[in-house]
Amino acid sequence: MKKKKQNKYLLASALSLLVLGSSFKAGAESLESKVNDLDQQQKIIQRKWELEQERLKDSAIAVAGKDGFAIQSGDKSFQLKLKGLLHADGRFFVKVPESNGNHTFVARRVRPILEGTIYKNFDFRFVPDFGNGTTAIQDAYADAKVTPYFKLRVGKFKVPVGLERLQTINYLNSVEFAFPTSLVPNRDVGAQVFGDIQDGVLSYAVGAFNGVADGSSGDTDVSDAKDIAGRLFAQPFLKTDIDSLKGLGVGIGASYGKQKAASPLPSFRSSGQKAFFQYTSGATPTTANGKIVRFSPQAYYYYGPFGLLGEYVQSRQNVLNGTSEATLNNQAWQVNTSYFLTGEKASYKGIKVKNPLKPSDGKWGAVELVARYNELRVDQAAFSGFASATAWAQRARAFAGGINWHFNDNVKWVTDYENTTFLGGATSGNRPSNMWLNQDFNLHSKTKL
C-alpha cells in the first residue's frame, strides 16, 4: 500500500516536471521569438534612418531656427543664406551745446544680407545698407574658392588693410570704430587673392582696387591708376598646445596708390559723428596730388574672457592747394581692451553666450566691460594752406569706457561713454571736448550650416 502510494507520488511528480518542462520550453521559444522580432524591428528602424540620411543627401533642405534661415541642396553645393543686421543707436551728448552735438536716435546700420554658394566652390555676398536714411551697397562680391590657401574675390568689399575695419561689424565691442579706421580704406571695388594657410596660422590678402579716400568707400574710379592693398596676418600659436598664446595674432596691412585732383579727400569725425577735420574746399580747394601710402602694424590677443586689440595707421598723402604742394603724414592708433564678467571666451570673431537671456530660468546673458584709448593726429603741415587751423582740430584724443550686455549670440546692448578732447580747431585755444553717451541696440542674424 505504501509502495503504491509512493509510485503514485513519483508518477505525479514526473508528470508535473514534464508539463513544467514543456511549458518552460514553449515559454523560452516564445521569448526568443519576441526577442528576434524586437531585434528585427530595431534593425529596420536603424536601416530606415540610414536610408533617410542618404535620401537627404540628395534633397534640398530648408533651415529656420536659432542658427538662421537658409535653403541648401542635399550635398551643400548650393546654398542661400538670409541674414540681417540692425544697429539702432541713441546718441546723447553731455553739456549740450558745448559738446557741439544734438541728442539723437538713429538707425545707424540697416542691412539685409544675402549670402550663398553655387557649385560648391563659388560664394557670393550682397549687402545693401539703408542706415542713416541713405541707401548704399556695402558688399557685393563673389569668391572662387580654388583651395583654402588660394581664393579669388571680385566686386565691392573691404580693402585688406585695417584690423578693426576687417572685423565683422557685429563683433565690434564699441558702438563706433576708433580713429585708426578713419585712415584706412573702407569698401572699394576691385579684385583680390587671399587665403588661409594651416587653417589661419597665416592669412594673406592682396588686391587691386579703384582707390578711395581714407575711411571711405567707393563705387567707381576717377582715374586709370589703381591702388594696391595687401595684408599679412599670423596667429603663430593657433595650432599649438600653448593655450595662453593661441589667441595671439600679429600682422601688417599696407596700400599704395596714386590719386588725382578729382579723387575725394577724407574728413575725420569723432565717434559721436561730429566732424573735427576737413580739407579746404570752395574756390581754391585742397585736392589729392598723386601718391598715397598707408601702413598699419596691428595685433590682438585673446585669452579666456580677456581681449586686447591694438593698431597703428600712418597715411601719407600728397595734396595740392593752388601752387602749394605737400606730403601730409596723418597718424592714428588705438588700444582696446575688454573683459567678460560672465566668463565668456573673448574673440575677434564673435562670442558664444553661455547663458542666453531667459529671466524665467535665471539666465541673464553675458556682460562685457570695454575700455578704449584712441588718437588721431593730422599732420601739422595740413594747416599751412590746406586746411583751416581755426575751424578744424589738429589732434583728437578719446577715452571710452563701455559695458555691453549680450542677450544672446545675436542680440546685444552696447553702452559707451566717450570723451574726446581736441587740440586746435578754434579761433583761440582748442575746440570744446565732446562727451557723449552712445547706446546701441545691435541685432544681427547669422546662419550656420
Next chain:
Amino acid sequence: MTIQAADKITLLNVSYDPTREFYADFNKSFQTFWKTKTGQDVEFQQSHGGSGKQARAVIDGLSADVVTLALAYDIDAIAEKAGLLPSAWQKRLPNNSSPYTSTIVFLVRKGNPKQIKDWNDLTKPGVSVITPNPKTSGGARWNYLAAWGYSLKQNPNDENKAKEFVSALFKNVPVLDSGARGSTTTFVERGIGDVLIAWENEALLALNELGKDKFELVVPSYSILAEPPVSVVDKNAKKNKTEEVAKAYLDYLYTEQGQEIAAKHYFRPRNEVIAKKYAAQFPKVTLFTIDEVFGGWKKAQAAHFSDGGIFDQIYLK
C-alpha cells in the same frame, strides 16, 4: 582605325548597382587589350547606383561615354528625353545589346528557417522580404515582374490575382532601398529580413564571397530572363572624343575574354563555349522573357512603374 593623338583617354561608364566588381575586373582586362592594340592608356571612371537613378543622372548631364544599365527602358529614356543616342540603339550590338544575362533568385539565411522555396512563400504572413524600390532600381523592376509573371503562370491571364499576389508580397517588405546593392547591404550586413530577392549574380556573389555558412541560394520554379543592355552614349562620346574606345569597350564585352570575366562574376554569358564552361555554376530554372509576358519594357513600364501605375497603387495605398 584612327587613334586619337592623346596618349591617355578617360572613359566614364555609368552602370547599375551590382556590376561594381565585374566592371572593376573587366576594365583592367580592356586596358591591357587597348594598350596592346593601340598603345593608348585608358582610364576608367565608374558610377554605380540604381539603374533608373543613373539614367536620370545621364539625362540631367552626367557625361557618360557608355551606359551599362539594368534594363533597356532606362537607356530608352536617355534616348528619348535627352536625345543623346539614337532610338534604335538596341540594334547596334548582338543579342539586343545585352552581352550577358541574369535572372532573379532568392537568398535566404542558413537553414532556410522560414522554409522559402518559391514565390508563393514570399507572401506568407511573418516572412520578411527584402527588395529595392522599383521606382529607382532596375533590379527591383525585374524582381517585381518576375513575381508578377509567376502569379500569371499560376493563374493564367488573371491580372487581378497577380496584383493581389504582388501586393501581398510588398506588404512583407519592411525597407525599400533605392538600389540592388543597398538591398544586399540591408539583408547581408544589417541582418534584416528572411529572404532577399536578388539578381542571380548578386546572390551568388554574396553567397560565395560572404560565406555559404551564412546563406543559402533558393531558385524559384519560374523566373524572368533579365537582359541588362549596354550602349555608347553617342553625343557624350563625340563631345569627349571617346567614340572609338567606347565602341571597342562594348565590343570587348562580347569577346571570349569579356564573356569569361562576366561568367566569373556570375553573369550568364551569351557565348555558347563560355556558357558551357560555366554551366555548373548557374542553376537550371525555367525563364520567361519580358516580351512574352508583358509585351516589352515600354508597356511594362507604363502599366506598372509610371507615376500612378500599379506599383504606386499597391504600395502607396
